[in-house]
Amino acid sequence: TQSTRPQRLLHAVQKNATRGDPRSVVKAIDNFCRQKEWAMNVGDEKGCILDSVVSEVNPVTVLELGTYCGYSTVRIASLLPPRAKIITLEFNPDYAKIARQVIAWAGLEDKIQVVEGPSGEWIPKMKEQFGVKTFDLVFLDHWKDRYLPDTKLLEDCGLLRKGSILLADNVICPGTPDYLEYVRNSPRYKSQYFKSHLEYTKAEDGLEKSVFLG
Numbered sequence: 616t617q618s619t620r621p622q623r624l625l626h627a628v629q630k631n632a633t634r635g636d637p638r639s640v641v642k643a644i645d646n647f648c649r650q651k652e653w654a655m656n657v658g659d660e661k662g663c664i665l666d667s668v669v670s671e672v673n674p675v676t677v678l679e680l681g682t683y684c685g686y687s688t689v690r691i692a693s694l695l696p697p698r699a700k701i702i703t704l705e706f707n708p709d710y711a712k713i714a715r716q717v718i719a720w721a722g723l724e725d726k727i728q729v730v731e732g733p734s735g736e737w738i739p740k741m742k743e744q745f746g747v748k749t750f751d752l753v754f755l756d757h758w759k760d761r762y763l764p765d766t767k768l769l770e771d772c773g774l775l776r777k778g779s780i781l782l783a784d785n786v787i788c789p790g791t792p793d794y795l796e797y798v799r800n801s802p803r804y805k806s807q808y809f810k811s812h813l814e815y816t817k818a819e820d821g822l823e824k825s826v827f828l829g
């Protein structure tokens with residue numbers, strides 16, 4: 616039976632990356648996507664912006680919405696202090712299965728919890744299920760029409776604190792117009808746009824970093 620793109624991406628990691636070396640896993644995925652098959656990882660250009668935000672925030676609790684194959688999960692986790700944890704939500708069980716194997720190859724399974732299901736159902740259960748108080752950093756990379764409702768849900772569930780950072784991928788391509796309008800005009804956020812390009816292409820895209828003001 617025909618393999619899927621995530622399966623081919625995983626094989627490229629297992630073939631070209633060193634076990635326990637997260638940076639080599641990131642490199643192997645970027646090379647696969649540049650040379651063989653495009654895939655919707657945040658990629659190396661936006662990935663460097665992600666790295667700088669993570670290093671600046673030094674988060675202890677991270678929520679990622681949209682795991683896919685675990686590229687950004689590995690990128691973030693490789694920069695976290697020892698006790699820090701990421702909860703990453705993936706709707707598609709096949710993607711989650713691949714992501715767990717990519718994360719294991721990077722040797723980062725102790726810092727990462729991959730949770731399967733829709734954000735709308737899981738966000739209200741974060742406190743009781745995972746003992747989370749608030750998130751220091753949220754990376755939004757899932758259905759683009761869920762960025763806004765899930766941000767409001769995070770607020771309503773008390774999962775954001777003064778200074779929590781929201782970092783959103785794809786605010787230009789595919790685009791999240793209602794989310795951008797909200798974080799850029801709400802008095803509860805201080806927002807900043809990092810112009811970049813859609814992963815592995817010349818098309819414009821960017822990340823929006825928004826600080827929750829409480």
Ligand SMILES: O=C(NCCCCCn1ccc2cnccc21)c1cc(-c2ccc(F)cc2)cc(O)c1O
Nearest residue numbers: 655680681704705706732733734756757758788789
């Ligand atoms: O669609 C994108 N990502 C989302 C994938 C599905 C997420 C599903 N999901 C995961 C967790 C979760 C929790 N609750 C509900 C749903 C949930 C995406 C697309 C492009 C893209 C594609 C084609 C093109 F021509 C240009 C750009 C580029 C990106 O970087 C992207 O991220």
Ligand SMILES: [Mg+2]
Nearest residue numbers: 657756784785
């Ligand atoms: Mg994305």
